[in-house]
Amino acid sequence: QKEVEQNSGPLSVPEGAIASLNCTYSDRGSQSFFWYRQYSGKSPELIMSIYSNGDKEDGRFTAQLNKASQYVSLLIRDSQPSDSATYLCAERSGGFKTIFGAGTRLFVKA
Amino acid sequence: DAGVTQSPTHLIKTRGQHVTLRCSPISGHKSVSWYQQVLGQGPQFIFQYYEKEERGRGNFPDRFSARQFPNYSSELNVNALLLGDSALYLCASSLAPTSAGDTQYFGPGTRLTVL
Numbered sequence: 001q002k003e004v005e006q007n008s009g010p011l012s013v014p015e016g017a018i019a020s021l022n023c024t025y026s027d028r029g030s031q032s033f034f035w036y037r038q039y040s041g042k043s044p045e046l047i048m049s050i051y052s053n054g055d056k057e058d059g060r061f062t063a064q065l066n067k068a069s070q071y072v073s074l075l076i077r078d079s080q081p082s083d084s085a086t087y088l089c090a091e092r093s094g095g096f097k098t099i100f101g102a103g104t105r106l107f108v109k110a
Numbered sequence: 111d112a113g114v115t116q117s118p119t120h121l122i123k124t125r126g127q128h129v130t131l132r133c134s135p136i137s138g139h140k141s142v143s144w145y146q147q148v149l150g151q152g153p154q155f156i157f158q159y160y161e162k163e164e165r166g167r168g169n170f171p172d173r174f175s176a177r178q179f180p181n182y183s184s185e186l187n188v189n190a191l192l193l194g195d196s197a198l199y200l201c202a203s204s205l206a207p208t209s210a211g212d213t214q215y216f217g218p219g220t221r222l223t224v225l
Contacts, residue, residue, distance in 0.1 A: 004152075034213065043200055043216040044153065051211060088152050096166030096207050098143070098214060100152035 002027040006089050006101035014109050019076040021104050023089030026070070033065055035074045036088040038103065044088055047074070079108045112137070114203050114217035122223045123191050131186045131220045135203030141165075142184040143214060144176055145200040153200055159184055160207050188222075196224045 003026045013019045021035075032051050036044035050056045050063040050072070062075040072091075076083055086103040115134045123129050135142050141160040145153035158166035159178035173189045182203075188195055198221055202214035 032211070036216075043198075043219045046213060046215060049211070049213050090152075092212075096158040096160065097155050097168065099155065100145075102150070102152045 002091075002093065002099055004089055004091055004099050004101035006087075006104045008102055009105040010107050011104055012107045012109060013079050015079060015081060017079050017108075019079045019083065019106055019108070021074040021076070021087050021089075021106065023072045023074075023101055024070055025072070025089075025091045025099075027091065027093045027099075028067075028070065029093040030067075030070075030091040032092045033063070033072045034090040034092075034098070035061075035063060035072075036090065036100075037083075038086045038088055040086075047087075076106075079106075081108045081110045084108050114201055114215055116199075116201050116217040116220050118220060119218065120221045120223075122225065124225050125191055125193060127191050127224075129188050129191060129222060131188075131199050131201075131222075132183065133186070133201030133203075133217060134183045135201075136215060139203040139205050139215075140182050141204045141207045141212075142178055142182065143202045143204070144184070144186045145202065146170070147198045147200055147219075148196075156186070158207065165207065191224045193224050196222060198222075 035047040038044045048063045064073045089101040092098045143158040144156040147153045155168035157176045178184045198219045201217045
């Protein structure tokens with residue numbers, strides 16, 4: 001059974017701090033990884049995708065992938081109260097199925 | 111450009127009834143996936159359709175079925191509804207799931223309540 005594991009949180013950080021969200025996956029054949037943000041009562045919205053080992057930066061967000069350790073992370077710099085949401089990690093191993101983790105709830109305190 | 115659209119937004123049904131949920135993908139996208147999300151959990155994969163053919167199926171009973179139309183829109187059907195089917199049903203569209211770089215974009219979802 002392929003799995004994606006995330007700490008459910010809540011993760012609480014002060015405004016302006018760096019929030020670090022982590023995710024591990026069980027399928028060594030996974031090729032594509034995604035981070036989605038989901039506000040309460042809304043649908044997931046894509047933040048970033050990453051396919052190669054290393055870091056990928058987009059504005060205040062940096063995704064990190066380590067395939068050897070089967071580990072994906074998302075860093076949010078200069079966290080804002082509007083970043084408070086549930087962050088979903090997802091992976092796809094080349095087939096027609098994307099597997100999501102349960103999500104980590106993030107609270108950014110003003 | 112319009113994003114992924116879903117209808118209806120909310121739906122209330124009773125046990126044993128049947129429901130049909132609809133999804134229109136982003137223009138140019140040929141793949142539609144359906145997910146079920148219960149409170150406190152991540153989306154669970156139900157189906158993926160690409161070029162009007164079923165390409166993937168999750169661990170859901172046969173009461174769940176879907177199809178994709180020539181215009182790439184899709185329907186999810188659930189028969190003999192159970193209380194446990196109450197959830198947010200999400201549709202996601204993408205260009206070409208055969209590509210490792212393919213990315214799914216979600217619609218607003220349909221909130222189904224089974225009483």
